[in-house]
Amino acid sequence: MSKRSSVDPSMSGSRWQRLSGWVWGLLRDAGELVLPQTCVCRLCRRPLPAPPLPFACYVNDLYACLCRECIHSLAWVQPPLCPQCGRPWRHGGLCRFCLRRRHVLQGCSPLVYTGAAQELVRELKFRAVCELGRPLGYIIGAMVRSAMPDWEPQAIIPVPLHADRLAARGYNQAELLSQGVSHFLKKPLLHQALLRTRHTQPQSALSVTERVKNVHAAFHVPHPAVVANKRLLLVDDVHTTGATVHAAASALWHAGATTVRFATLAVAANTADLSER
Amino acid sequence: MSRYFLWAAQQGIILSGCSYLPAKLDVERVPIKPIFYGITPEPAVELRFSAGKPLYLLSAEVPLWLAQLLLSMAKPRFQQAAVGCWQRLYFQARVSYLRRRMQSQLLNWEYIRPPAPRVLRSADMHAGDWECCAAMPTPELTSAVLEALKARRLLESELETALARLGAVYDGQLRVLLHHLVLHHILQRESAIALNSYGRLHCRRCGSDRIHWAWCAKCGSHCPFCGDCRNMGVARGCSALYSLTPQMQAHTARHVQAVPKMNLPFALSSAQAAASEQIVSAMRQGAKEITIWAACGAGKTEVVYAAMREVVGRGKRVLLLTPRRDVTAELYARLQGVFGADYVVGLYGAAESNYQASPIMVATTHQAIRLDGAFGLVVLDECDAYPYRTEKMLQNAVGRLARQGGCFIQMTATPSPLLRRHSSRLVYIPARHHGHPLPVPNVLQDTGLRLWRTPEMTQSLPPCPESVIEALIRSRREKAQLLIFVPRRLLVAPLVEALRQVGVERVAGVHSGSENRDEIRTAFKEGQLEAVVATTIFERGLTFPQVNVAVLLAETRQIFDNAALVQMAGRVGRTTTRPQGSVWFTCVQPSQAMRQAIEDIVTLNEMAARAGLLASGYVDVAPGKLKPGEQRGIGDVQA
Numbered sequence A: 001m002s003k004r005s006s007v008d009p010s011m012s013g014s015r016w017q018r019l020s021g022w023v024w025g026l027l028r029d030a031g032e033l034v035l036p037q038t039c040v041c042r043l044c045r046r047p048l049p050a051p052p053l054p055f056a057c058y059v060n061d062l063y064a065c066l067c068r069e070c071i072h073s074l075a076w077v078q079p080p081l082c083p084q085c086g087r088p089w090r091h092g093g094l095c096r097f098c099l100r101r102r103h104v105l106q107g108c109s110p111l112v113y114t115g116a117a118q119e120l121v122r123e124l125k126f127r128a129v130c131e132l133g134r135p136l137g138y139i140i141g142a143m144v145r146s147a148m149p150d151w152e153p154q155a156i157i158p159v160p161l162h163a164d165r166l167a168a169r170g171y172n173q174a175e176l177l178s179q180g181v182s183h184f185l186k187k188p189l190l191h192q193a194l195l196r197t198r199h200t201q202p203q204s205a206l207s208v209t210e211r212v213k214n215v216h217a218a219f220h221v222p223h224p225a226v227v228a229n230k231r232l233l234l235v236d237d238v239h240t241t242g243a244t245v246h247a248a249a250s251a252l253w254h255a256g257a258t259t260v261r262f263a264t265l266a267v268a269a270n271t272a273d274l275s276e277r
Numbered sequence B: 001m002s003r004y005f006l007w008a009a010q011q012g013i014i015l016s017g018c019s020y021l022p023a024k025l026d027v028e029r030v031p032i033k034p035i036f037y038g039i040t041p042e043p044a045v046e047l048r049f050s051a052g053k054p055l056y057l058l059s060a061e062v063p064l065w066l067a068q069l070l071l072s073m074a075k076p077r078f079q080q081a082a083v084g085c086w087q088r089l090y091f092q093a094r095v096s097y098l099r100r101r102m103q104s105q106l107l108n109w110e111y112i113r114p115p116a117p118r119v120l121r122s123a124d125m126h127a128g129d130w131e132c133c134a135a136m137p138t139p140e141l142t143s144a145v146l147e148a149l150k151a152r153r154l155l156e157s158e159l160e161t162a163l164a165r166l167g168a169v170y171d172g173q174l175r176v177l178l179h180h181l182v183l184h185h186i187l188q189r190e191s192a193i194a195l196n197s198y199g200r201l202h203c204r205r206c207g208s209d210r211i212h213w214a215w216c217a218k219c220g221s222h223c224p225f226c227g228d229c230r231n232m233g234v235a236r237g238c239s240a241l242y243s244l245t246p247q248m249q250a251h252t253a254r255h256v257q258a259v260p261k262m263n264l265p266f267a268l269s270s271a272q273a274a275a276s277e278q279i280v281s282a283m284r285q286g287a288k289e290i291t292i293w294a295a296c297g298a299g300k301t302e303v304v305y306a307a308m309r310e311v312v313g314r315g316k317r318v319l320l321l322t323p324r325r326d327v328t329a330e331l332y333a334r335l336q337g338v339f340g341a342d343y344v345v346g347l348y349g350a351a352e353s354n355y356q357a358s359p360i361m362v363a364t365t366h367q368a369i370r371l372d373g374a375f376g377l378v379v380l381d382e383c384d385a386y387p388y389r390t391e392k393m394l395q396n397a398v399g400r401l402a403r404q405g406g407c408f409i410q411m412t413a414t415p416s417p418l419l420r421r422h423s424s425r426l427v428y429i430p431a432r433h434h435g436h437p438l439p440v441p442n443v444l445q446d447t448g449l450r451l452w453r454t455p456e457m458t459q460s461l462p463p464c465p466e467s468v469i470e471a472l473i474r475s476r477r478e479k480a481q482l483l484i485f486v487p488r489r490l491l492v493a494p495l496v497e498a499l500r501q502v503g504v505e506r507v508a509g510v511h512s513g514s515e516n517r518d519e520i521r522t523a524f525k526e527g528q529l530e531a532v533v534a535t536t537i538f539e540r541g542l543t544f545p546q547v548n549v550a551v552l553l554a555e556t557r558q559i560f561d562n563a564a565l566v567q568m569a570g571r572v573g574r575t576t577t578r579p580q581g582s583v584w585f586t587c588v589q590p591s592q593a594m595r596q597a598i599e600d601i602v603t604l605n606e607m608a609a610r611a612g613l614l615a616s617g618y619v620d621v622a623p624g625k626l627k628p629g630e631q632r633g634i635g636d637v638q639a
């Protein structure tokens, strides 16, 4: 039998190799207590300057995940914004997506979905960069505080994935974000309060009307008593036309929630609406 | 729990109902005769395979990484002499720490408590809950799996997409079908995350031990995953890595009928020809590791063509790796021209989707973690380039391929001190093909650059640095364009603005985020721009015919190291139309890296002069006077 197929390749080296591997492991264990670990920026992959304490102490700090330059290059939303959904909108008043709707849903997002923010969402969504969830959730939480000063949610609900999609990906990026939001706002997080019961296509490939049809009645509240008579905050990663959050919110309204608002990490906007800066 | 498994080991039956059979343990070493040993995801398939012998089901399903842990705990019983006493103590401490950690995170720990051993017999196969074993892999699926895994090692999810692209159809669970192939010794499977002998979880795919823990919806528990290779698909504790067994791998590698023809677009220069000869003879003598130290623009890729041809002629595969995607694309096109499109396949970005195990494979270093199987020759171009230089994961992956047998050639313009000291063979290509020496950088000290260290902190735009203006004036006099490198992306826009203020109109800035990167590059190449301000993205692989280079704040650490500085200086004088030019390093205080870079360039120039490789006007050093340390160079080949 060859070396490669034995159970553990590190067991099958020479005695000296095994001993040095063991000593190295021991030193690593000791070193982790004393020396700070090195970390690289998640976007540009350059090493980050070492903070005074080990990186593990900064779970809520975006500066422990990204470098100064990449944080500078994120596009933050700036007024004029749509008063309902918080999208950059240069004409004032409601944006074209909110004008079309019968029920408007109020919400906010700290970032514009371009450039570095797009890359950041991609990291969170497809590359299992779980450690970004907490700091970005903090940013969303801070945005909720400042954009809706007179409203406080009673619980945080992440926009769910379908069970099959969840099993394929292994995690729900909206849930990672909402962990940070609930930690920042000190409100409980309701994991299983909202479920996605229907398989939906990815929204990104569809037109505006198709998106609405795609997610219509895709959400279900298994125990209405949990959400009834509550102020709820929906958390998602990207807000494009708002079809997904609207479908999720209507399921919660039907279950008896008093108010539902949403917060997302990034919002899609026309470049014309951004160019005034 | 461990007592329970040790009991099982003594009985000679570890088995089953768990999710993983890593590989069969070494039968000869086991003192007792087992029926089956290991852990399996598919008891029914095992049972059918065991030809009617009963199978002992000992536990409920556990995650893959834990199954491997359990197995490694039972393993000392099989291999008594495997670890020493102290190591075993440390191992046990690590395992108990991991177990405590699991316990705090995992609510339903009880499923690892031993249930009563169950015996599974062939009669049970018709009980109804073993339907899955009805599905057998079809010959089409088997050949598709063979095709997809040729020279590769893939995660289950990656294998699934590869099979979908090959158009393989299968009914039933893929995992069950693959398990059949594992039992037939066609595939081998290992847990992507496993415990090594000193009790540390590590990633089998990239070798990193930076393991994160998170709740995983795949297996429904807290599950370790690798933090380093997740850009290439997430390697989890519950996912398996599939590859062909060494025998099958060797079987599929026998492919080449004829030695490929080589048609070079131009003849090799004398320096290249000498180096090429040296490499081929070293390989014939069985050298395992060769380092090529070439001047920037000397054409190091052409030097390995002869070696590649020889290895392909022997019926083995050749792998050519570079850290940068655009360089890979360019190399792929070039090799296709030389060896013909049938022999070469390129694995990078979008082109990765049409995978095909050709004799010559050109790939980015990121792809190396998906590749496997003995390559006869692994060539690593630009081994000092970012991100390979900084990322341990890529070094691990390339190192694994290099160690699997065959020869490993590293090519660089700036070998690291470690490489210089430890490489058993160092081959030099000191001169460019036009025979002019490399331009030696001038150092311009300028205290005004202090303001440019953090321009975003100052209120107003700092004035354009004197040293840059001087470089501009001299370039204008030489009728050359100026390429200005800046250490950080945030400096690009302010410097372009400052240059406009001093009256340079045709100027543009470019960094990794700019969208018109390609347009600026072509405009600069055609001479429409007088100056371009760039970050290190323009450092490698580009040729501008009429260019001088200035490096702003060349002493910046971590970004402008020795390798980067030599590369940036190497942009100048690459073409026959303008074989000379000027390079300026502007700084507040010269750094060690700058001195080292200048020293390296001068060393190569001297070596070229001594070997008589420079054009007639430059031969001013008497040949034949070699220092003891340099005797392996071109010099003694020619002597």
Ligand SMILES: [Zn+2]
Residues within 6 Å of the ligand: A041, A042, A043, A044, A045, A046, A066, A067, A068, A069, A070, A071
């Ligand atoms: Zn960065």
Ligand SMILES: [Zn+2]
Residues within 6 Å of the ligand: A082, A083, A084, A085, A086, A087, A094, A095, A096, A097, A098, A099
């Ligand atoms: Zn709106």
Ligand SMILES: [Zn+2]
Residues within 6 Å of the ligand: B203, B204, B205, B206, B207, B208, B226, B227, B228, B229, B230, B235
């Ligand atoms: Zn890994």
Ligand SMILES: [Zn+2]
Residues within 6 Å of the ligand: B063, B216, B217, B218, B219, B220, B221, B222, B223, B236, B237, B238, B239
């Ligand atoms: Zn898992």
